[in-house]
Amino acid sequence: MNQIFRMFFIIMVAVLLVFCSSLKAKKSLEDLRTAFNSESTSAEKYAKFGQAAMNEGYDTLAQLFIAVSKSERIHAMNFGKVIEKFGLDCGTPEIGNFEVKSTIENLRAGIRTETFEMQTVYPSFIRTAEREKTAEIARTFTWASNCEKKHLKFFRNAAIIIDRGSEKGIPNVWLVCSICGNIYSSIDLPVKCEYCLTKQENFIGYSRKSE
Numbered sequence: 001m002n003q004i005f006r007m008f009f010i011i012m013v014a015v016l017l018v019f020c021s022s023l024k025a026k027k028s029l030e031d032l033r034t035a036f037n038s039e040s041t042s043a044e045k046y047a048k049f050g051q052a053a054m055n056e057g058y059d060t061l062a063q064l065f066i067a068v069s070k071s072e073r074i075h076a077m078n079f080g081k082v083i084e085k086f087g088l089d090c091g092t093p094e095i096g097n098f099e100v101k102s103t104i105e106n107l108r109a110g111i112r113t114e115t116f117e118m119q120t121v122y123p124s125f126i127r128t129a130e131r132e133k134t135a136e137i138a139r140t141f142t143w144a145s146n147c148e149k150k151h152l153k154f155f156r157n158a159a160i161i162i163d164r165g166s167e168k169g170i171p172n173v174w175l176v177c178s179i180c181g182n183i184y185s186s187i188d189l190p191v192k193c194e195y196c197l198t199k200q201e202n203f204i205g206y207s208r209k210s211e
């Protein structure tokens with residue numbers, strides 16, 4: 001009987017701790033939900049951009065869109081996991097509206113999205129998470145924010161190359177860290193992920209099918 005009571009007591013304390021931490025992180029949990037939806041939308045959008053690029057004959061650029069789509073998907077999954085750690089149900093993401101236009105326009109749309117997320121959205125989310133003293137949420141937002149910077153850099157470089165009239169010079173192999181979603185081109189591949197220290201062998205590769 002005593003043992004049953006002790007188990008009940010431990011479970012109640014655990015439930016109370018999760019409840020208290022979710023109260024403390026109230027705004028950050030709302031931000032996580034927003035980010036869960038927006039990263040899921042970005043993942044869908046870039047997958048469609050990748051398909052459109054292939055249809056237009058931009059087979060190399062398509063791999064960048066597909067790798068970035070995977071990166072956004074991993075961010076969304078990580079946000080969902082943290083939401084559930086706080087005892088909430090992350091449910092199914094709400095996918096927002098987006099348009100698929102020409103590949104050049106899609107690339108420019110990607111640059112606008114990444115700039116906004118990197119300069120405005122995540123810095124605000126990180127400040128709130130730090131104010132609410134929720135280190136795990138601050139860390140997952142920081143990983144995502146740093147990845148958005150890299151998405152932006154790769155999209156900008158690709159836009160400069162495409163503006164010259166060909167895809168020549170865009171890397172054709174991309175790797176995505178399976179844990180934090182960080183993205184690398186095969187040209188500057190580290191032994192371990194620079195953010196979460198996952199080994200290179202656990203990265204997921206994307207390259208042109210013809211190669």
Ligand SMILES: [Fe+2]
Pocket residue numbers: 042068072114147148151
């Ligand atoms: Fe991104």
Ligand SMILES: [Fe+2]
Pocket residue numbers: 177178179180181182193194195196197198
């Ligand atoms: Fe990583």
